[in-house]
Amino acid sequence: MGSTSPSGLELTMAVPGLSSSSGSExxxxxxxxxxxxxxxxxxxxxxxxxxxxxxxMGSVEEVEDERGGAGAGGPHRSKKxxxxxxxxxxxxxxxxxxxxxxxxxxxxxxxxLQLRPRQVEVWFQNRRARTKLKQTELECxxxxxxxGSLTEENRRLQREVEELRAMRVAPPTVLSPHTRQPLxxxxxxxxxxxERITAATGAPAARTPRPAAAANPFHxxxxxxxx
DNA sequence: AGAGTCAAGCTGACCA
DNA sequence: TGGTCAGCTTGACTCT
Numbered sequence: 001m002g003s004t005s006p007s008g009l010e011l012t013m014a015v016p017g018l019s020s021s022s023g024s025e026x027x028x029x030x031x032x033x034x035x036x037x038x039x040x041x042x043x044x045x046x047x048x049x050x051x052x053x054x055x056x057m058g059s060v061e062e063v064e065d066e067r068g069g070a071g072a073g074g075p076h077r078s079k080k081x082x083x084x085x086x087x088x089x090x091x092x093x094x095x096x097x098x099x100x101x102x103x104x105x106x107x108x109x110x111x112x113l114q115l116r117p118r119q120v121e122v123w124f125q126n127r128r129a130r131t132k133l134k135q136t137e138l139e140c141x142x143x144x145x146x147x148g149s150l151t152e153e154n155r156r157l158q159r160e161v162e163e164l165r166a167m168r169v170a171p172p173t174v175l176s177p178h179t180r181q182p183l184x185x186x187x188x189x190x191x192x193x194x195e196r197i198t199a200a201t202g203a204p205a206a207r208t209p210r211p212a213a214a215a216n217p218f219h220x221x222x223x224x225x226x227x
Numbered sequence: 228a229g230a231g232t233c234a235a236g237c238t239g240a241c242c243a
Numbered sequence: 244t245g246g247t248c249a250g251c252t253t254g255a256c257t258c259t
Contacts, residue, residue, distance in 0.1 A: 080255045081234060103246085122235055125248070130233090132249090 083123070087113050091120070095127050 083091070094101070094109055101109065101124055103117075110117040174183045 082256085083234085100248090119234080121247085123233095126234070129249075129251095 081119075083115075087115065091123050091127070095124065099128055099131070100124065 090109070090113055094105070098105070101120070106117045106120050110120045113120065175181065176183050
């Protein structure tokens with residue numbers, strides 16, 4: 001796409017030599033379309049021909065100054081823009097307020113930071129991407145934990161099912177709710193859905209000390225699941 | 228040396 | 244149709 005030029009703003013702010021003849025994103029210099037353009041001729045380049053740098057914050061010298069002079073790399077000159085601490089701080093601050101910018105806000109911020117609007121725009125795009133990535137990572141962690149606990153619960157329930165199945169092999173001992181005496185097998189019935197055994201009368205059976213406090217003897221009301 | 232970070236380029240989708 | 248966005252990629256630079 002090539003969002004740059006038509007604003008005219010760039011032309012007024014542009015580094016001499018960039019005066020973007022093409023409207024394309026890369027400030028001139030792209031070689032035909034394969035994306036592998038030798039980029040930049042970028043905004044970081046000190047003005048060719050020794051003119052005054054229009055974007056001092058992005059200049060190599062400034063960057064090196066801020067990092068305590070040439071950093072670890074010795075006297076070689078960086079081609080990459082590094083935003084100053086102050087620029088980053090201001091950008092972060094406005095990002096906190098708004099994750100997107102209106103064109104007006106962008107212009108204003110760019111002016112304030114002595115950057116081109118395009119740079120502000122790119123910064124916000126990248127910042128949103130980073131935020132989203134971080135969020136995705138957090139969600140991933142959360143889902144992993146959920147998976148762990150659900151797996152554990154699944155195992156537990158499987159064990160319980162096995163136990164219940166094992167109990168069913170032997171003739172079940174179900175006590176009459178009235179006499180508390182063992183009921184004959186002929187007096188028992190089983191819920192077809194959950195295979196729970198109960199007295200044929202519909203009265204809650206007392207096979208195990210389960211609380212039998214429900215209208216439906218097969219499916220007593222459960223506490224609602226809370227996740 | 229290789230991994231990580233980050234500004235910036237490219238592309239396609241979307242919308243007014 | 245132009246502007247903006249997300250997603251992906253590149254390349255300079257830093258860190259371990």
